[in-house]
Amino acid sequence: MxxxxxxxxxxxxxxxxxxxxxxxxxxxxxxxxxxxxxxxxxxxxxxxxxxxxxxxxxxxxxxxxxxxxxxxxxxxxxxxxxxxxxxxxxxxxxxxxxxxxxxxxxxxxxxxxxxxxxxxxxxxxxxxxxxxxxxxxxxxxxxxxxxxxxxxxxxxxxxxxxxxxxxxxxxxxxxxxxxxxxxxxxxxxxxxxxxxxxxxxxxxxxxxxxxxxxxxxxxxxxxxxxxxxxxxxxxxxxxxxxxxxxxxxxxxxxxxxxxxxxxxxxxxxxxxxxxxxxxxxxxxxxxxxxxxxxxxxxxxxxxxxxxxxxxxxxxxxxxNTDHSFCGAVTIEQLKIAVEQAKQRGEKVVFTNGCFDILHAGHVSYLQQARAQGDRLIVAINTDESVTKLKGEGRPINTAERRLTVLAGLADVDWVTCFQGDTPEDLLRYIQPDILVKGGDYDKKGVVGWEIVEGYGGEVKVMGLVENCSTTAIVNKIHQGR
Structure with a gap:
């Protein structure tokens, strides 16, 4: 309304x-x-x-x-x-x-x-x-x-x-x-x-x-x-x-x-x-x-x-909407939001990643992901998980700052932070309709694909913008010092 x-x-x-x-x-x-x-x-x-x-x-x-x-x-x-x-x-x-x-x-x-x-x-x-x-x-x-x-x-x-x-x-x-x-x-x-x-x-x-x-x-x-x-x-x-x-x-x-x-x-x-x-x-x-x-x-x-x-x-x-339950949320709040969205007949899309330094590749990818359904969830790794995956010196931005930036994007409805190195437990808990990841592999290379397909959901792989990555940006900054 x-x-x-x-x-x-x-x-x-x-x-x-x-x-x-x-x-x-x-x-x-x-x-x-x-x-x-x-x-x-x-x-x-x-x-x-x-x-x-x-x-x-x-x-x-x-x-x-x-x-x-x-x-x-x-x-x-x-x-x-x-x-x-x-x-x-x-x-x-x-x-x-x-x-x-x-x-x-x-x-x-x-x-x-x-x-x-x-x-x-x-x-x-x-x-x-x-x-x-x-x-x-x-x-x-x-x-x-x-x-x-x-x-x-x-x-x-x-x-x-x-x-x-x-x-x-x-x-x-x-x-x-x-x-x-x-x-x-x-x-x-x-x-x-x-x-x-x-x-x-x-x-x-x-x-x-x-x-x-x-x-x-x-x-x-x-x-x-x-x-x-x-x-x-x-x-x-x-x-x-x-x-x-x-x-x-x-x-x-x-x-x-x-x-x-x-x-x-x-x-x-x-x-x-x-x-x-x-x-x-x-x-x-x-x-x-x-x-x-x-x-x-x-x-x-x-x-x-x-x-x-x-x-x-x-x-x-x-x-872009008149709904209220959007932005950075806890896992339990996300569960409630997803259930309410499904009751309204909306299709919920899920993606995850570190999203350390947001760049053009991220924005393009999130636009593609949102286009697959009615609501988009972005789940990010904790700071400890990013360090484990990317090495010392990462993340550049803390989880709180990454949540803030992602919550400000027009294509993102909900953003949350998950524990562990993979979002598998979160996928089991909220059961989104579509799991989306970017890359040049098939869907069986996507972490959690079997969980999503197991409850009747879909898995899709989106293309990525070439020559655009957080690691490349960080390396370029270091080279310019």
């Missing part, structure tokens, strides 16, 4: 959660203190940005949506700065301010793009402050389509059930960024977004993809919620819903500068897309793209609507 990019300006989102001020001191550290063995930072710039629930609100506003924000703060300079920053991007601030509490401040000292020290100024808010804040419920939920509970375990959401019940009475969807090991506090929410560590703290150690799905389904029933979106760092994110197939999105390969606030970006994009009338799977797809953008930035960052649209269209253009 083809989707139109959301009209974010039509979206209205309510955010309730822990307010924080992220304060950054930037400067050069060129000497060690004579008083102690610590660097001396000559601060030349101070930057204040909203953090916690404030960062969620900033992301929502940056996308172009309307946001009402409430949380507990002090009656102090930090709260004033927070309001100024939030008002500047159009966030409607409805703070519950107290003279007896201080606004949470997280100060960081940064030099040469490295964080040297973080200082936290905070005390957990008393439960009565969270209760008093409930008087703002009518104002903060006015015309909202989606509510976000941004819980950082600082006391603002000591009674999340009040907010969930309020939302239900108004037919407002509730998304929760949870904290702690007691998710029963969020019973009845529409969606919770734990990361893998948070999920395992509640559900137990995850042993496999099947175990992940099973435990998530159990939690959905126990909590009477509709869905769980688990963010999994380099393994992307997985959406699990009651009685529906899991929906997995591999991480979009990017150079990671800072993961600060990535979870806030995910839930804010989800909320904004849903409030703009989009379905959940498309909202999750957009959130995955937004997360890839924000981790490439330093510090607590936001993603704008045009920025997201550009990156989304670029990413979709690389894959």
């Amino acid at each position: 083809k989707h139109e990019f959301p009209e974010f300006h039509q979206a209205r989102v309510a955010v309730i959660g822990d307010l924080m001020l992220d304060r950054f001191y930037f400067g050069k550290a060129s000497r060690i203190s004579p008083e102690a063995p610590v660097p001396v930072v000559n601060v030349d710039r101070l930057e204040d940005v909203p953090g916690g629930a404030g960062n969620v609100a900033m992301n929502i506003a940056s996308l172009g949506a309307t946001c009402n924000l409430t949380g507990v703060s002090g009656l102090d300079e930090a709260a004033t700065v927070l309001k100024q920053r939030l008002h500047s991007v159009g966030v409607n601030c409805l703070f519950h301010q107290s003279r007896d509490a201080g606004t949470i401040i997280k100060s960081r000292i940064v030099s040469n793009h490295q964080q040297l020290l973080r200082m936290d100024f905070e005390e957990r808010f008393k439960p009565e402050l969270a209760t008093e804040m409930q008087s703002l419920a009518e104002q903060v939920t006015n015309n909202a389509k989606v509510m976000v509970l941004s819980d950082y375990n600082k006391g603002t959401l000591s009674e999340p059930q009040f907010w969930i019940d309020t939302a239900k009475q108004k037919d407002i969807q509730v998304l929760v960024d949870p904290k702690g090991s007691d998710f029963t506090r969020y019973r009845g929410a529409d969606l919770i977004t734990p990361n893998m560590t948070e999920f395992e703290a509640v559900a137990g150690k995850i042993e496999s993809e099947g175990d992940l799905i099973s435990k998530a389904q159990t939690l959905i029933k126990q909590l009477d919620i509709k869905a769980i979106l688990i963010t999994r760092s380099e393994h992307g994110m997985t959406l699990i819903r009651a009685d529906q197939p899991e929906f997995h999105l591999p991480a979009i390969a990017k150079e990671v500068a800072d993961v600060t606030g990535a979870g806030d970006t995910v839930i804010s994009t989800l909320a904004s897309a849903l409030a703009a009338g989009q379905d959940l799977e498309y909202a999750v797809t957009l959130a995955n793209v937004a997360a890839s953008i924000v981790v490439s930035k330093l510090g607590t960052s936001t993603v704008s609507g045009p920025e997201l649209k550009t990156e989304y269209e670029r990413h979709q253009g690389l894959n």
Whole structure:
């Protein structure tokens, strides 16, 4: 199904959660203190940005949506700065301010793009402050389509059930960024977004993809919620819903500068897309793209609507389709993807190799391979296997980098890394329809041919571009030194 990019300006989102001020001191550290063995930072710039629930609100506003924000703060300079920053991007601030509490401040000292020290100024808010804040419920939920509970375990959401019940009475969807090991506090929410560590703290150690799905389904029933979106760092994110197939999105390969606030970006994009009338799977797809953008930035960052649209269209253009399960995947994720593709009647093609330095021969060969079916899998050797096959000094590029490059090719649907020197175990496990290799030999020279033909698959040998090989390229580089 083809989707139109959301009209974010039509979206209205309510955010309730822990307010924080992220304060950054930037400067050069060129000497060690004579008083102690610590660097001396000559601060030349101070930057204040909203953090916690404030960062969620900033992301929502940056996308172009309307946001009402409430949380507990002090009656102090930090709260004033927070309001100024939030008002500047159009966030409607409805703070519950107290003279007896201080606004949470997280100060960081940064030099040469490295964080040297973080200082936290905070005390957990008393439960009565969270209760008093409930008087703002009518104002903060006015015309909202989606509510976000941004819980950082600082006391603002000591009674999340009040907010969930309020939302239900108004037919407002509730998304929760949870904290702690007691998710029963969020019973009845529409969606919770734990990361893998948070999920395992509640559900137990995850042993496999099947175990992940099973435990998530159990939690959905126990909590009477509709869905769980688990963010999994380099393994992307997985959406699990009651009685529906899991929906997995591999991480979009990017150079990671800072993961600060990535979870806030995910839930804010989800909320904004849903409030703009989009379905959940498309909202999750957009959130995955937004997360890839924000981790490439330093510090607590936001993603704008045009920025997201550009990156989304670029990413979709690389894959040429509107499907979601593509890119670098684990073996178990690949198994699920292949099964789903076959259920749709698609023919799955498989090839493998080292793919150390991608060249014109590789690109031509992969185009030929993809033309044999509907989906193309590229399985690469581990670094240890490449060294064993090609000798010391190889691979030139690590497995992670090779996966990234191959995942960016238009003809490649899924790329994975297999253990061992041959892909025979992987072929038995996923059973692709067609096994393709390049060379000038017959099919019986292809490793795994008997496995594939044994279950009824096909084996094909493609031609290679002459005078084009990784080894020749490496040798030419060495000769030019």
